[in-house]
Amino acid sequence: MFTGLIQALGTIQSLGNDRFDISCCAGSSDEILQDLAIGDSVAVDGICLTIEEVLPQGFVATASDETLHRTTLGQRQNSAAYVNLEASVRVGSKLGGHFVTGHIDGIGCLSESLQTPNSWEMYFQAPASFADLWKQQVSRYLIPKGSIAVNGVSLTIADCDSQGQWFKVAVIPHSYSQTNLSHLPIGSWVNLESDILGKYVEKLLGNQVATSGSLDEISPSFLVEHGYL
Known part of the structure; x- marks a missing residue:
């Protein structure tokens, strides 16, 4: 971890x-x-x-x-x-980013990088040769303000399209200068790991639909039972 x-x-x-x-x-x-x-x-x-x-x-x-x-x-x-x-994290270590497993979902491509007064706005999308893998393993977990690891760097998604074909992150100067994000030319491929919490939620919701045919039975008590509240 x-x-x-x-x-x-x-x-x-x-x-x-x-x-x-x-x-x-x-x-x-x-x-x-x-x-x-x-x-x-x-x-x-x-x-x-x-x-x-x-x-x-x-x-x-x-x-x-x-x-x-x-x-x-x-x-x-x-x-x-x-x-x-x-x-890897040691017992008792500070958890300052988010839970990252090191199990990559797919590859993304840096399409644009813009310097602003307070950050670098970086846009990523699927390289053509990995488009199918992106669609299956990455795009469905992209949500605004959600977490994602780009080349292992914990980042917050600032924006993305509704189909999950691209996303934007705002990288603060410290993270930019201390990681290889500052060494990426346009067109570089990067490793992406989406938030593990989204994967477990998807699994639970999928099981619920499969057994009941709807999401009507998802309730606070159901979430508590499965460890989400």
């Missing part, structure tokens, strides 16, 4: 089809490297990877075929030069 608050920037190098060497950039590595151990989880651009080998300035991890298909790890030519890194 992660929070979407990035701790360091790093670089990534392929060691073959599914193995990667992830190195922390100088000057930003202490928080990540201080207690890394084999078997630990680290979010790399929002992708939960398991450490197989600890290196002096980073680690080695392997990605499954599913991860390569669904994330930018299999599409590095369209991605940022740097990757965002976040170690």
